[in-house]
Amino acid sequence: MKNQVSFLLFFMGQLLVAQHCFVFDKDSGFPIQNVSIFNEMNDKVVLTDKNGRADLSSFSEMDILFFTHISYVELEVLKKHVVNTDLKVFMQFKAESLDEVFLSVTKKSESRSRIAEQVAVFSIKDIQRFSPQNSADMLSDIPGIRVQRTQFGGGSPVLRGMESNRVLLVVDGVRMNNAVYRKGHLQNSITVSPNILERTEVIFGPSSVIYGSDALGGVIHYYTRKPHISEIHRANVDFMTRYSSVNDEFTSYGGVELQFPKFASFTAITYSNFGDLRMGKNRRHGFDDWGKQFYYSDNTDRYYNPYPIENDNTSIQRNIGYEQLDILQKVILPVSKNTDILFNLQYSTSSDIPRYDKLNEYGDDGLKYAEWHYGPQNRFLLSTQLLLNPNKSYMKTGAITLAYQDIEESNVERRFSNLDRSSELDNIDVFSINADFSTPLNNESKRVFSYGAEMAYNDVTSTSLGETLEVEGNKITGVSAYYNTPTRYPDGGSNYTSLAAYVDFRQDLSPQSTLNTGVRLTHTDLNAKWIDSTFFDLPYDKVHLRNTAVTLTAGYVFKPTQDWQINTVFSSGFRSPNIDDIGKVREKRGKVSVPNTNLRPEYAYNFELGINKYFFSRNYYVSLTGYYTLLDDYIYRAPHEINGSNTIIYEGEELEMTANVNMDKAYVIGSTLLFRGNFTNTLTGNASLTLTKGKAYDTGEPMSSIPPIFGNVGLDYNKNRWDSGLYFRFNGRKKLEDFNLDEGIDNVEETPFIVETQSYYGTPSWMTLDYYLRYRITNQIHLQAGVDNIFDEHYKEFASGISAPGRNYALTLSASF
Numbered sequence: 001m002k003n004q005v006s007f008l009l010f011f012m013g014q015l016l017v018a019q020h021c022f023v024f025d026k027d028s029g030f031p032i033q034n035v036s037i038f039n040e041m042n043d044k045v046v047l048t049d050k051n052g053r054a055d056l057s058s059f060s061e062m063d064i065l066f067f068t069h070i071s072y073v074e075l076e077v078l079k080k081h082v083v084n085t086d087l088k089v090f091m092q093f094k095a096e097s098l099d100e101v102f103l104s105v106t107k108k109s110e111s112r113s114r115i116a117e118q119v120a121v122f123s124i125k126d127i128q129r130f131s132p133q134n135s136a137d138m139l140s141d142i143p144g145i146r147v148q149r150t151q152f153g154g155g156s157p158v159l160r161g162m163e164s165n166r167v168l169l170v171v172d173g174v175r176m177n178n179a180v181y182r183k184g185h186l187q188n189s190i191t192v193s194p195n196i197l198e199r200t201e202v203i204f205g206p207s208s209v210i211y212g213s214d215a216l217g218g219v220i221h222y223y224t225r226k227p228h229i230s231e232i233h234r235a236n237v238d239f240m241t242r243y244s245s246v247n248d249e250f251t252s253y254g255g256v257e258l259q260f261p262k263f264a265s266f267t268a269i270t271y272s273n274f275g276d277l278r279m280g281k282n283r284r285h286g287f288d289d290w291g292k293q294f295y296y297s298d299n300t301d302r303y304y305n306p307y308p309i310e311n312d313n314t315s316i317q318r319n320i321g322y323e324q325l326d327i328l329q330k331v332i333l334p335v336s337k338n339t340d341i342l343f344n345l346q347y348s349t350s351s352d353i354p355r356y357d358k359l360n361e362y363g364d365d366g367l368k369y370a371e372w373h374y375g376p377q378n379r380f381l382l383s384t385q386l387l388l389n390p391n392k393s394y395m396k397t398g399a400i401t402l403a404y405q406d407i408e409e410s411n412v413e414r415r416f417s418n419l420d421r422s423s424e425l426d427n428i429d430v431f432s433i434n435a436d437f438s439t440p441l442n443n444e445s446k447r448v449f450s451y452g453a454e455m456a457y458n459d460v461t462s463t464s465l466g467e468t469l470e471v472e473g474n475k476i477t478g479v480s481a482y483y484n485t486p487t488r489y490p491d492g493g494s495n496y497t498s499l500a501a502y503v504d505f506r507q508d509l510s511p512q513s514t515l516n517t518g519v520r521l522t523h524t525d526l527n528a529k530w531i532d533s534t535f536f537d538l539p540y541d542k543v544h545l546r547n548t549a550v551t552l553t554a555g556y557v558f559k560p561t562q563d564w565q566i567n568t569v570f571s572s573g574f575r576s577p578n579i580d581d582i583g584k585v586r587e588k589r590g591k592v593s594v595p596n597t598n599l600r601p602e603y604a605y606n607f608e609l610g611i612n613k614y615f616f617s618r619n620y621y622v623s624l625t626g627y628y629t630l631l632d633d634y635i636y637r638a639p640h641e642i643n644g645s646n647t648i649i650y651e652g653e654e655l656e657m658t659a660n661v662n663m664d665k666a667y668v669i670g671s672t673l674l675f676r677g678n679f680t681n682t683l684t685g686n687a688s689l690t691l692t693k694g695k696a697y698d699t700g701e702p703m704s705s706i707p708p709i710f711g712n713v714g715l716d717y718n719k720n721r722w723d724s725g726l727y728f729r730f731n732g733r734k735k736l737e738d739f740n741l742d743e744g745i746d747n748v749e750e751t752p753f754i755v756e757t758q759s760y761y762g763t764p765s766w767m768t769l770d771y772y773l774r775y776r777i778t779n780q781i782h783l784q785a786g787v788d789n790i791f792d793e794h795y796k797e798f799a800s801g802i803s804a805p806g807r808n809y810a811l812t813l814s815a816s817f
Contacts, residue, residue, distance in 0.1 A: 019057035026090040030779035104201040104221040116555030116567040118204040143688030146707040153353035154187025162217025171222040179458035179496035191348040191379040193270040193326035195253040206573025209520035227264035234259040238816035246808035248275035268328040275321040279803035280794035285764035287752040291803040299370040319354040346381040357801025375410030398437035405430040432456040446508035458496040462489035492529030516555040524576040543597040549574040565612040573604035596659040619678040626671040637743040664698035704745040708734035723774040730767040766795030784812040
């Protein structure tokens with residue numbers, strides 16, 4: 001009897017095993033994870049695991065099974081035929097879909113065919129393909145975006161001729177923009193490592209009432225990777241390490257995902273070390289010495305040298321390197337069938353980041369600064385998100401997000417042959433809550449009503465310290481005295497509060513047309529106080545500003561045929577002055593910016609028209625978007641007077657004053673042309689071209705931050721275990737007459753200087769060619785090699801203080817288990 005029972009159990013076990021199928025890539029033979037398998041009734045669905053295995057025991061022998069995956073051609077097969085083929089299923093890889101799904105426009109999934117705004121996405125596949133060193137590199141790979149770099153440890157994205165506090169950065173639904181996001185160039189975009197991202201989405205223009213203030217140029221929304229609940233206990237581990245020759249970059253990333261039925265966790269850590277950067281040697285532009293560094297400072301916190309050092313290799317940009325550490329921890333807990341709680345902790349920190357353009361600035365006696373660096377750039381985020389899916393008439397889905405951010409920034413400077421070192425430290429605490437809800441007004445979800453509210457409170461503390469150093473030989477031994485220095489922001493403290501509410505309605509008027517309308521009400525409140533009047537005499541010691549604005553969006557999508565889509569958008573945007581706008585004191589190239597408490601909000605009114613055309617069974621896609629943005633009461637940096645004087649004594653020098661002021665009207669006009677095509681299932685191509693112009697109506701001067709024409713052409717090939725890509729990038733010339741010379745944001749001093757005419761040339765045109773090759777050693781282990789800037793071209797991005805990297809060899813090893 002015992003033997004019979006054992007045999008029966010063995011036989012039943014064999015039957016159970018026989019119900020497991022394995023799904024493989026037809027070309028490489030590797031298993032495919034997350035293939036959805038379902039029957040005709042769609043009442044039973046299973047997924048393959050990382051070994052490509054799925055349990056088919058819930059299906060009957062005569063069920064027709066559908067095998068679907070976003071990257072593979074859908075397959076239909078009778079279950080008993082699967083059993084008769086040794087339980088092995090092979091799927092054919094297909095080119096990527098051209099009709100993408102976006103999350104950021106409505107804060108829920110929405111297809112491109114119902115979106116009127118110009119949008120772009122950079123997925124985790126793109127991150128793996130381009131292997132960017134940091135997020136600034138990643139953003140520069142997105143069509144329609146240019147990135148300015150004052151130093152390598154930063155990157156200021158430009159959207160439609162606007163940057164810094166006119167572009168809204170968001171991470172996992174939480175605004176990164178805070179009360180001290182400045183006008184000019186901003187480096188905070190790099191505090192989110194690309195290695196922890198699932199995708200990055202970009203909305204161009206002030207076209208979304210969902211995000212509100214600061215989004216005049218657009219929204220960049222980072223989505224970090226998240227854990228997933230599983231009925232089967234799993235532990236997924238992935239790892240990546242990369243070396244780049246151009247700056248001796250070494251990056252290591254590790255991530256662990258734990259999956260359980262009632263709990264899931266994802267932990268990721270990225271560490272990067274960047275050395276000095278080598279510029280390109282091929283000077284096609286004809287300027288032999290432009291950008292070369294002949295002298296540099298080797299001073300540190302503990303080492304003193306009163307004289308600059310001669311650079312033995314002028315193509316190596318010294319004082320560029322830094323280190324960065326990024327940590328992500330996410331935990332998701334299902335509270336009920338329709339409710340989840342997601343905990344999100346992010347921490348980013350860096351070493352001191354040298355500011356290259358200041359360390360390379362010359363005065364009458366040679367190099368001006370012995371020390372000029374940003375202190376560690378620290379960003380801490382802790383958020384709790386309640387994810388709701390009640391499927392009620394008043395709310396189908398929703399999310400309530402509570403967040404706290406602690407941001408710390410500082411800078412240290414000291415001039416040559418001077419023992420006085422000054423430091424500024426700014427700390428910003430941000431408390432926020434935002435709620436976003438949506439519900440369809442009919443069963444087909446063709447009419448969707450969304451609504452929400454947001455509150456953010458910024459508390460800014462600004463301190464400063466002056467130290468006179470003690471020196472013995474070349475060693476800094478201590479501090480002999482302390483002295484007062486001005487703080488960057490009001491020394492009595494400042495705070496900034498914003499309150500907002502919005503409604504948004506998206507409806508299909510017919511199968512060929514979709515209308516989107518929305519309205520947002522925003523109120524801001526700013527308080528600032530100055531105590532110390534030693535450095536400048538203001539006619540006030542505190543300020544209180546309140547502003548309220550209503551912004552609107554109306555977008556219309558018309559699809560006359562399946563292959564045509566015409567988009568129109570009317571929208572308005574609003575940006576209220578923040579603490580940096582009205583309260584900052586800062587010196588740049590002999591001019592000091594001072595507070596202006598009479599500053600008013602700036603507004604943007606935008607119209608854009610887009611045409612999308614699909615060809616050859618929607619395997620090819622061409623898009624052309626044109627826009628016109630009118631700026632009213634725009635904020636502009638201009639000469640300023642206090643108590644009848646236009647100069648101020650700053651750090652012992654009498655310097656000219658500037659301040660942010662309201663001007664009348666200006667415009668930005670431009671267009672972006674995009675192409676994507678699936679030539680075959682293994683060969684795809686893409687191209688883009690962006691043109692932007694901007695000018696002030698009142699002064700006739702060009703607007704700042706307007707990049708020259710730029711674009712790219714790329715080809716990608718995927719076959720068996722091999723992936724490869726070839727990318728051509730180009731940038732047109734920006735002539736001197738197209739620079740804004742008043743604000744100083746365009747950094748014309750960083751362009752070639754022509755001695756014969758005693759004038760600047762402007763930004764020369766440039767082009768580069770990049771190539772990568774990836775080999776899948778196994779399904780879990782990938783090796784990638786790449787060559788960037790193959791022809792070793794020397795160039796600078798528009799308004800950048802550093803020369804771009806020269807020829808770079810990169811090697812990346814990644815693994816997942």
